[in-house]
Amino acid sequence: MSTAQPIAIDRAPQAHPSPMHFFQTIHAYQSTAALLAAIELDVFTHLAARGTATAAELASDCKASPRGIRVLCDYLVISGLLMKSAGSPDWSTHNYSNTPDSQLFLDARSPASLAGSVSFLGHADMKPIVDQLVTAVRRGGTGREGQGSVEDENPAWVDFARTMVPILMPAADRIPELLEVGKAGPVRILDVAAGHGMFGIRCAQAYPQAHITALDWKNVLEVAKENAAKFGVSDRYATIAGSAFDVEWGGPYDVVLLTNFLHHFDTPTNEALLRKSRAALKPNGRVVILEFVPNDDRVTPPATASFAMIMLRDTPGGDAYTFHELSAMMTKTGFKDVQITSLEPHPESVLVARA
């Protein structure tokens, strides 16, 4: 064995073990896809001609949707291939421009243009991924059939429930402390779109008088029930099988959990979910929302903001919503006292509001 010092190339120094580097590497192919899609849509060339452009202006040039261009261009800012000016929470006012390198090398009219080299460098097998993204940018929503990843009974969610617990556990571990229901005696908690169930199960473990009701499709609930048994809370664990949009939620509850759910849907759909949540809560009951919440600039923090691209690709109307947008949805549907807590280094935040 060599006595040389081990070589470790750190991307981002970190104090605690974190699955974030794994998570980012799994998604790294998206930066290649975004670059190839932007070249195919002539984003860099149109930006070079305009100097700066809003998403709507650029969408008009590129024959795409403003929403699709906004998500693609924000991702390119995160990837260091574009710049943006974001003076207001309203994304329709944000201005995009080329970086000096993109202006020189990616404007198809530039003598130094590298746009042609993608036919040599762009791996042929990336084409289906790039095509899918180009379609999503043009449409402003998934290029997949029907509702994409949120299609009814999509078996991917059983996969999700079975395999994603280690990634989400750092977030699940933080939910009970944010509820502070320890002295409240018996509390009833509804876990909407429970998946693996760990968000509700952690609450049951933290509060011995808490009773959990998990709501999800029947096939997914099997995983939640297995986890409830594994963590010893089955005696305080009920289930409601079906779509959160269609079934009765019962109640009234002290707490409704909406974890990793709102990002799949557009604003009107989320407002309907929030109204249904409020109707199922006791007076002063609380809704707890776990989400990827980027800053108003929509490009920071990078790991949080880049999630918008997955929603553009996989859903008809989902997004990584800002705090501004989420609190507007909650206020409009009658919630008050909206609080947000970042779960750093986990890329998500928790919002809590009162009915």
Next chain:
Amino acid sequence: MSTAQPIAIDRAPQAHPSPMHFFQTIHAYQSTAALLAAIELDVFTHLAARGTATAAELASDCKASPRGIRVLCDYLVISGLLMKSAGSPDWSTHNYSNTPDSQLFLDARSPASLAGSVSFLGHADMKPIVDQLVTAVRRGGTGREGQGSVEDENPAWVDFARTMVPILMPAADRIPELLEVGKAGPVRILDVAAGHGMFGIRCAQAYPQAHITALDWKNVLEVAKENAAKFGVSDRYATIAGSAFDVEWGGPYDVVLLTNFLHHFDTPTNEALLRKSRAALKPNGRVVILEFVPNDDRVTPPATASFAMIMLRDTPGGDAYTFHELSAMMTKTGFKDVQITSLEPHPESVLVARA
């Protein structure tokens, strides 16, 4: 227009315009493919069991080739997912180990294992790319048919010649100064596998008495001849059509250029090319080699060292050779006074040696 400061997320601060960030983003999908391939080959789990392992030991565990495992694991070190100890230029002695995060999250036996989540997170369309890489790691060379990218008359090289000039120009601009043949009067230069021809053409422009002979497949030479005309050196530009391995090279020459050529082949093939180069040179004539030359650790500089993965994937025996390996090939074939010059920030180096 907003008055806010533009937001530019810099990956690597740089003094001059550079296509490197474009180049790295085009290849970013490879880090996703490498991670997924390593999970499929159980690299992290076997490393967790052994603590540290050489490429040969790990290859035995993973039922793969030592060479394939070496290239994959070096790439994973560059990607921040493994560590290595490299005390000697001989890669067979290098030891790999998990990072703390990989040990915790990617050992399939770990309770925190995320290996299962790739079925949810790993984009289904990445499968052909991952399959191709897994095959290459098992074989120790391309999973593609025949000779892969270096198959005779592969039309990809016409694409290369037509589109890659802007990426290679910073390197081509540096070749004439390294030759110092300005006062030598008439010099004859052979440009082997000339491609776009710009390496020879830049020499012709710098030295008005230089005469260039470009050698490549016939379809590729058409591009080189167009460029010779475009840059005004057609009157001092001859061509030899065919494979560098099969045709007579003529001569004797003052200089033989082997630019971006050796990395496609194994060591015996390169030694044959170097012998043929020496036989075509005048006494004291020089061979000029442009290559991706990583340090002996094979993981630095990252943009240089990661090129080995493309050669594993696309060729039967190509590599990113170290200076140690290249100078051994040159010494063995009779060259002397081997000099190396880095072309930073361009990721390649130039080696010059005397016949």
